[in-house]
Amino acid sequence: MRRLLFIAPILAFAVLIGVFFAGLHRDPTLLPSMMIGKRVPTFDLAAVRPGDQGLRTGDLGGEPVLLNYYASWCVACRAEHPMLMRLRAEGVPIHGVDWKDEPEAGNKWLIDRGDPYLRVGNDRSGRTGIDMGVSGVPETFIIDKQGRVRYRHVGAITEEDWSQKIGPLMQRLKAES
Amino acid sequence: MRRILSTAAALALLAGSAAAVEPDEQLRDPKLEARAHSLSRDLRCVVCQNQSIDDSDAALARDLRIILRERIAAGDTDDQAVAFLVARYGSFVQLKPPIRGDTLALWFGPLAVLLLGGAGAAVYIRGRSPAKAAALTVSEEAELAELLERDEAR
CATH class of the missing domain: 1.10.8.640 (Cytochrome C biogenesis protein)
Structure with a gap:
């Protein structure tokens, strides 16, 4: 019994060190999303492409889609853009939200770099993004057939992100009823 | 300055x-x-x-x-x-995180560590027998007797 009392604090300390050491290698920007499993909040965004219809909550669902937040002022979005273009060419449905940006700038971005989006809306005030818990751009949500958020990806989508996590999840969601 | x-x-x-x-x-x-x-x-x-x-x-x-x-x-x-x-x-x-099921360790962990450590220390200190005082040597005994005698004589 006395031995145990002696060893317990040392063990507890060792466990704490383990926890903190593991914590050192975690990315602090990867916060858990509050949206997982919930329906996308209601929004109705103005068009980015002139004469286009913008993006509404009702446009999501039916088939699993990616909802990608971007902005013309966003540097990491430049790195991500070729990946989105590739996915679009492969037939992956992607909707876009031009976040905290002027629609003209968002449209120029699409003209200059290519347009990977089925539909794209402008969220100038950023409120739609805030309702989704967006903390910056680029950020991508996976929306299932029911219009619920199933996954949140923070930062640019890399080849590895697609092949390891996002692609397989999209495949699984396609199989869901 | x-x-x-x-x-x-x-x-x-x-x-x-x-x-x-x-x-x-x-x-x-x-x-x-x-x-x-x-x-x-x-x-x-x-x-x-x-x-x-x-x-x-x-x-x-x-x-x-x-x-x-x-x-x-x-x-x-x-x-x-x-x-x-x-x-x-x-x-x-x-x-300031709220007190919830998943934040209990955060709020009360340090207290638990203090109690655990305190209990351990208490058991250790209590279990320790007090050190015995060493007996005086013959020459020290003589010195002591002499001192006491001198004190009484005054």
Whole structure:
């Protein structure tokens, strides 16, 4: 019994060190999303492409889609853009939200770099993004057939992100009823 | 030198904490503004994570300050206004985490460690037998007897 009392604090300390050491290698920007499993909040965004219809909550669902937040002022979005273009060419449905940006700038971005989006809306005030818990751009949500958020990806989508996590999840969601 | 030091100290006291709140964000009603201000000091900015939204210059922090003030102006209680942001960004935004099932270890862990360590120390100290005093040597005995005798003789 006395031995145990002696060893317990040392063990507890060792466990704490383990926890903190593991914590050192975690990315602090990867916060858990509050949206997982919930329906996308209601929004109705103005068009980015002139004469286009913008993006509404009702446009999501039916088939699993990616909802990608971007902005013309966003540097990491430049790195991500070729990946989105590739996915679009492969037939992956992607909707876009031009976040905290002027629609003209968002449209120029699409003209200059290519347009990977089925539909794209402008969220100038950023409120739609805030309702989704967006903390910056680029950020991508996976929306299932029911219009619920199933996954949140923070930062640019890399080849590895697609092949390891996002692609397989999209495949699984396609199989869901 | 002393004068320079005391002047520097006085200036440092004057500086206080610089909030990032801009005049156009503030509510007209000073009471509501004071509530919003004190709430925003306890809400974490999700961009620059170790600053409150009150301190942060990040654009998103500014948006969240404005939303917080909108909620308060619309008649939300303090709890409701904070809950609005927690529903979107999680309780990560609360610089003072609430006491919940998953934060018990955070709140009471240090106390548990103190109790555990205290109990261990108590058992150890109690179980220790007091050290026996060494007996006096023959010469020390003689010296002692002599001292006592001298004392009595006085």
